[in-house]
Amino acid sequence: MKRYSRAICWFRRDLRLTDHAALYHALKNSETVYCVFLFDSDILGKLTDRQDRRVEFIWRCAAELNESLSKHRSALWVLHGSAEEQIVSLARKFDVQAVFCNHDYEPDAMRRDAAVEAALGEIAFHHYKDQVIFECSEILNGSGKPYSVFTPYKNAWLKKLDEYYLSAYPVERYLSAFAQCAPIPFPALESFGFSPGKLNVEAGESGADKLFEDFMLRIDEYRKARDFPALNGTSHLSVHLRFGTLSIRRLASHAQHSGSAGAASWLSELIWRDFYQMQLYHNPSLAEGRAFKLQFEAVDFPNDPEKYAAWCEGRTGYPLIDAAMRKLNRTGLMHNRLRMVSASFLVKDLHVDWRWGEKYFAEHLLDFDLAANNGGWQWAASTGCDAQPWFRIFNPVAQSERFDPEGCFIRSQVPELANCPDKWIHAPWLMPEIEKQRYGVIIGHTYPAPVVDHAEARIAALAMFKEAIRGSNQRRSM
Ligand SMILES: Cc1cc2nc3c(=O)[nH]c(=O)nc-3n(C[C@H](O)[C@H](O)[C@H](O)COP(=O)(O)OP(=O)(O)OC[C@H]3O[C@@H](n4cnc5c(N)ncnc54)[C@H](O)[C@@H]3O)c2cc1C
Structure with a gap:
């Protein structure tokens, strides 16, 4: 890849600094990387609850990212508005030659990314698979079509899986490329029209790590305990997977190498997650209320x-x-x-x-x-x-x-x-x-x-x- 003097890494549903595809490529291929998060007004504008827990979760994750970046004498640039305007104007302000981000398979997000890419003009737009193990058309049936039944999809998924797909992106090798700056004051949640107070889980990579470590002690029992709501039988990691505060490769790798029946059953759930992302990618009308059958x-x-x-x-x-x-x-x-x-x-x-x-x-x-x-x-x-x-x-x-x-x-x-x-x-x-x-x-x-x-x-x-x-x-x- 061409080497850039300045680039942006745009964080979306991948709010972490470890094992991050876009961040790895951005840092490896650029002299200076500005880390950016956008509170997207097109998404926030549709929310009716001004104390929406998801917004508070994201805000806390972004605050932790900013804190982690400050340890490298860098910061998270936090924007608010529409992606097409905000990302493009920051790219021009910093005079970057490239914007890096990870794939999102939701139809609205894909439209947004296409619009941002077009508006960036001569600035390169690089995007990567990050939030799933296998995306889009990586797993197809014998006729070259997406699977519509889970079990054969899962078998093909497991057959294709090897260490290449599970290995982490070694972001830590390139941390010196973070843009150096004095601390930037982190915006209050109120400045985006929301207020905190309802969130009852720990956000950020730190929150995800705690849950993950706790679940690793229980993973062997997952198969037996997972169906009983009064037991602490599941991982509780779904919100962290949703916002990418830990990497799917780390989870799938632990599940794959652990060898117990409980871990195999948990890996199956992670495969359901890939399965539904792949379905949405191939059937965007699902997002408009269309029945699959x-x-x-x-x-x-x-x-x-x-x-x-x-x-x-x-x-x-x-x-x-x-x-x-x-x-x-x-x-x-x-x-x-x-x-x-x-x-x-x-x-x-x-x-x-x-x-x-x-x-x-x-x-x-x-x-x-x-x-x-x-x-x-x-x-x-x-x-x-x-x-x-x-x-x-x-x-x-x-x-x-x-x-x-x-x-x-x-x-x-x-x-x-x-x-x-x-x-x-x-x-x-x-x-x-x-x-x-x-x-x-x-x-x-x-x-x-x-x-x-x-x-x-x-x-x-x-x-x-x-x-x-x-x-x-x-x-x-x-
Ligand atoms: C009607 C309905 C709506 C659902 N809505 C969502 C949703 O909006 N977001 C969401 O993440 N999950 C959804 N699920 C799937 C599942 O209920 C949750 O992922 C799970 O309860 C989260 O708890 P956990 O993290 O402890 O899961 P665990 O049992 O520990 O599973 C590990 C991870 O695998 C993934 N996963 C597990 N089950 C499924 C599944 N059936 N489909 C896709 N991924 C799965 C999740 O990322 C989960 O965190 C829905 C299921 C049903 C039946």
């Missing part, structure tokens, strides 16, 4: 606003669903098993369009990621690639009995049921009257009555899906 585009959801509100607010009368939704609303977090069950419940019990649920999660999840969220919702709604079959419908009571057998998770989020015995906590409306009185669980007063009857709702959902398939077959034969 077109036959289910026409499912006629009644979309009862009251049922939807009960789901959002955690008052469906199904304790596991209510506990999951209340935790989401309170913290921005939700366990994977609960995402699957509550998504299925919204679509197949309450008969609300999966896109409504997808949007709600997008607004509330701390780890919201377009590809994984869309993939998860379309999986639960049976409209996605390699999704839950349409006729398989989770029973919310059976799921509760199986994955929260003593109701520990439910009790932690639904205080009205704190005294409810284990036997009744999954379906408290079935409790005999005398016990309801004894434990202070008065259905319809202290705790809501079930918003639907699961058995009836299941039959209606099957009919809805059958009708969509019938309609789609008819259209095809016309």
